[in-house]
Amino acid sequence: MNITILANRDLHANIALNLMRPLFKQHQITLFLSESVGLAKPDWRIPQALQQLKFIEQGVFNQVITPLVEQQKHQHRYLSFNELGALSGNGCRVLENINSPVGLDVFKSSQPDLVLSIRFGKIIKAPIIAIPKLGVLNLHSGLLPQYQGILTTLHALIAGESQVGCTLHFIDSKEIDTGNIIEMASIDVDKSRSLFGHVLKLYPAGTKMIMNAIAKLAQGQSLASGAQDVSKQHYFGLPETQHFETLERRGFKLWQQEEVLQVLKHYLAMETMAKLGAW
Known part of the structure; x- marks a missing residue:
């Protein structure tokens, strides 16, 4: 099966792809990346807390962890985006303007039977959706239909939900997070875990749903799905400073050093970790 994966160049998307590495041997994979998410409103100012998350999930990951990862010789580690692209044999390319005529042509060249969207930062419009015969699947880091949009784990924690989760659903229009639901997975909220930590915990269950869906499609089965309750x-939309202030009042940290260290252990050899010193 020809599978085109659309992902964002960030830590969480990279973890998800590493959890799905068997697909790179079982199918023909093409990987395209976005490097930013959505378009900010003219009057929107990025909250300091969101800058911190972006620094960890994109800045540190792409500028520090990735170069170190690609120097590691030990085999039992997560791969960088470039290494995943090499594993597929098709490389890894940035496709920021996927809906432009040039972007559409590049996308078409992958000849996808199926498209997977994982944290991809751009709206996927009708000309893209019409190409793969098996459709476009999106792994959304929120429970639909109540939590559509951006950083919905934040809003679920603010709302006092006992569980947060993710949803595998079809993308069938340019409307965001509105397509038919295939499957959902939840984890219990844990006050000892940060916002960053809760988001991290979503991807093992989320990628398992994707793997199950692809196995069914590979066997010629269709995916059962149900419409969302409108x-x-x-x-x-984009979070504001007050959302993060409410999160703190709820007793949740933004991120924790121990959680970041656990992530690094998946990528870096122990001797490299020791050399970092500051950790």
Whole structure:
């Protein structure tokens, strides 16, 4: 099966792809990346807390961890995006303007039977959706239909939910997070875990749903799905400073050093970790 993966160049998307590495041997994979998410409103100012998350998930990951990873010789580690592209045999390319005529042509060249979207930062429009015969699947880091949009784990924690989760659903229009739901997975909220830590915990279950869906499609089965309850849909846009202040009042940290260290252990040899010193 020809599978085109659309992902964002960030830590969480990279972890998800590493959890799905068997696909790179079982199918023909093409990997395209976005490097930013959405378009900010003219009057929106990025909250300091969101800058911190972006620094860890994109800045540190792409500028520090990735170069170190690609110097590591030991085999039992996560791969960088470039290494995953090499594993597929098709490389890894940035495709920021996927809906432009040039972007569409590049996308078409992958000849996808199926498209997977994992944290991809751009809206996927009708000309893209029409190409793969098996459709476009999106792994959304929120429980639909109540938590559509951006960083919905933040809003679920603010709302006092006992569980947070992720949803595998079809993308069938340019409307965000509205397509038919295939499957959902949840984890219990843990006050000892940060926002960053809760998001991390979503991807083992989320990628398992993707792997199960692809196995069914590879066997010629269709994916059962159900329409979302429109009356329960709620979209969350770019977060504001007050959202993070409420998160702190709820007793949740933004991120924790121990959680970042656990992530690094998947990528770096122990001797490299020791050389970092400051950790």
